Amino acid sequence: MADTETGKPGVDPEAVVREYYDRVDREDVEGLLELFADDVRYDRPGQAAIEGIEALRAFYERDRPLEDGSHEVVxxxxxxxxVAVRGRFSGVQGGDRVAFGFADHHEFDADGLIANRWTYTDRDTV
Structure with a gap:
C-alpha cells in the first residue's frame, strides 16, 4: 500500500522519523543518511543551513556539537x-552534560525521503 502523499509503497513518515532518532542515538551515520534525500536542507537555530547529503554526512561524522546522548520523542x-516532533535530548555538549527540549519539523519528498528538516531549541548551537 502506497502512502497517498509520497507515492512510495509502504512509507510511514512517523516510523521513518522515529527510526531517524534511533539511528542518531546509535551513531549509525550511514543508516540515518539513507533516510534523507540527496538535496536535503537542514536548518538549525543560529547556524548556517546544511545543504546536501555530503554536508549532512560531515555534520554527523565530525561537526555535530552533541554527543553520547539520546532522544525521547514525546x-x-x-x-x-x-511530521512535527516534540521531545527531549539528554547527552553531552562541549564536555558538559546537557538536557533540553526540542521541536523538529521534517518534510518528505515524493520518494519518501526527508527533504527538509528544521530543529528548534532554546540553545543556539545544536
Missing part, C-alpha cells in the same frame, strides 16, 4: 508529507 504529529 509527541509526533503527521500531516501528509510533514
Amino acid at each position: 509527541h509526533v504529529l503527521v500531516d501528509g508529507r510533514h
